[in-house]
Amino acid sequence: MHDGRAYEAETDxxxxxxxxxxxxxxxxxxxxxxxxxxxxxxxxxxxxxxQLVARRWEITDARGHREEVRGPGVVGEQPTIQPGSSYSYASGCPLGTASGSMVGGYSMVDDNGRIFEVAIPAFSLDVPGERRVLN
Incomplete structure (x- = not known):
């Protein structure tokens, strides 16, 4: 199912x-x-x-329509991730166009109580074999 390319970003x-x-x-x-x-x-x-406490997404379709989604945690969880460990989840996004993009951030809290934002890299939503049309 997850045959697309990987997008990466590192923050703090x-x-x-x-x-x-x-x-x-x-x-x-x-x-x-x-x-x-x-x-x-x-x-x-x-x-x-x-600890991942909140998420923020900006979803843009091929017509340039932008929607912002905010909420607590991800997929109903606010996971704590230990040093050297990882947390994975899957989700989905419907669009009214054959291409688009997503970008966002996670609000994290460290063990000192510091709240900071971690970047979610911008990534393309493209139908395989279709011409990309993105504003």
């Missing part, structure tokens, strides 16, 4: 890897619905534990 010793893939079986182009899954791995390369 926290590495975020995202691998999107198009879900043809859940998409219905005739009805204007394209669906992608994305697998996220968050690796703690820092010296102390961190």
């Amino acid at each position: 010793g926290i590495l975020v890897k995202v691998r999107p893939s198009f879900l043809a079986g859940q998409s219905d182009p005739a009805a204007g619905r394209w669906v992608w899954a994305y697998q996220v791995e968050i690796v703690n390369l820092s010296a102390g534990p961190v």
Whole structure:
């Protein structure tokens, strides 16, 4: 399922890897619905534990329509990631166009109570074999 290329960003010793893939079986182009899954791995390369407490996504479709999504944790969890460990989850995104992009950030708290934002790398949502049209 996750056959797309990986996108990576590192902030303050926290590495975020995202691998999107198009879900043809859940998409219905005739009805204007394209669906992608994305697998996220968050690796703690820092010296102390961190807790992911919130997320923020900016989703942009091929027409330039931008939607912002905010919420606590990810997939119903607010995981604590120990040094040298990682946390992975999968989620999805429907769009009304055949291409788009996502970018965002996670709010983290370290063991000293410091709150900081970790970048989620920008990544493309593209139907395999389709011409990319992105504002």
